[in-house]
Amino acid sequence: MTSSAPPAEAPRIAVFAKAPTPGSVKTRLVPLLGAEGAARLHANLVTHALATAAATRPATLQLWCSPDASDPFLSACAARFACDTRTQQGVDLGERMAHAFEGNTPLVLIGSDCPPLRASHISHAWDALEFHDAVVAPAEDGGYALIALARPCPFLFSDIAWGEASVMQRTREHLARAKLSWLELATLWDVDRPEDYQRLRESAIPVEAAT
Numbered sequence: 001m002t003s004s005a006p007p008a009e010a011p012r013i014a015v016f017a018k019a020p021t022p023g024s025v026k027t028r029l030v031p032l033l034g035a036e037g038a039a040r041l042h043a044n045l046v047t048h049a050l051a052t053a054a055a056t057r058p059a060t061l062q063l064w065c066s067p068d069a070s071d072p073f074l075s076a077c078a079a080r081f082a083c084d085t086r087t088q089q090g091v092d093l094g095e096r097m098a099h100a101f102e103g104n105t106p107l108v109l110i111g112s113d114c115p116p117l118r119a120s121h122i123s124h125a126w127d128a129l130e131f132h133d134a135v136v137a138p139a140e141d142g143g144y145a146l147i148a149l150a151r152p153c154p155f156l157f158s159d160i161a162w163g164e165a166s167v168m169q170r171t172r173e174h175l176a177r178a179k180l181s182w183l184e185l186a187t188l189w190d191v192d193r194p195e196d197y198q199r200l201r202e203s204a205i206p207v208e209a210a211t
Helices: 027-054 072-080 093-101 119-128 167-177 194-202
Strands: 012-018 060-066 084-087 107-110 134-138 144-149 182-184
Touching: 012 027, 012 093, 012 119, 027 060, 027 072, 027 107, 027 119, 027 194, 060 072, 060 093, 072 084, 093 107, 107 119, 119 134, 119 144, 134 167, 144 167
Parallel strands: 012 060, 012 107, 060 084, 134 182
Antiparallel strands: 107 144, 134 144
């Protein structure tokens, strides 16, 4: 099964982001950075992800907000990057992603935890939807940093233990079972743990420090 309708020239991109509320984001970094510092890092990562997406000059840039778009930081981001704001809906990450793709494809969806993700990755994923049903950028922790779909495939997001190291493998199994054509991009790393933060600080990626 292959995509029958090539994507438009400019990509449609969705960025998933949580409000930077201290104590509810980057919790595994709280012992290192404190709740306020972890929240600042999260906000800086969201800004970086949106700037990366905007660099592709998308036809549509959607900011999918959690818990909603009323948060002042997310509202400011939407204005700064000319985003179409939407609210994430679902009891877990899988349901929220499935909802984002419903009636909204072709689409490239990224999170805000992967600073090495570049605009070229997004553009490559979008272009590849002309020949593949799905494109995924695996993450070193066993998840993924980007998923792009030519059409809605809600089954891809079911029966998965989100946050566990099995996410990418389960996604491969779902894709294979459905006989979908997919492309995997280079494996990337995200920022969740103290060692990830140190890696970010030692990199040349322009994300502001948390302190």
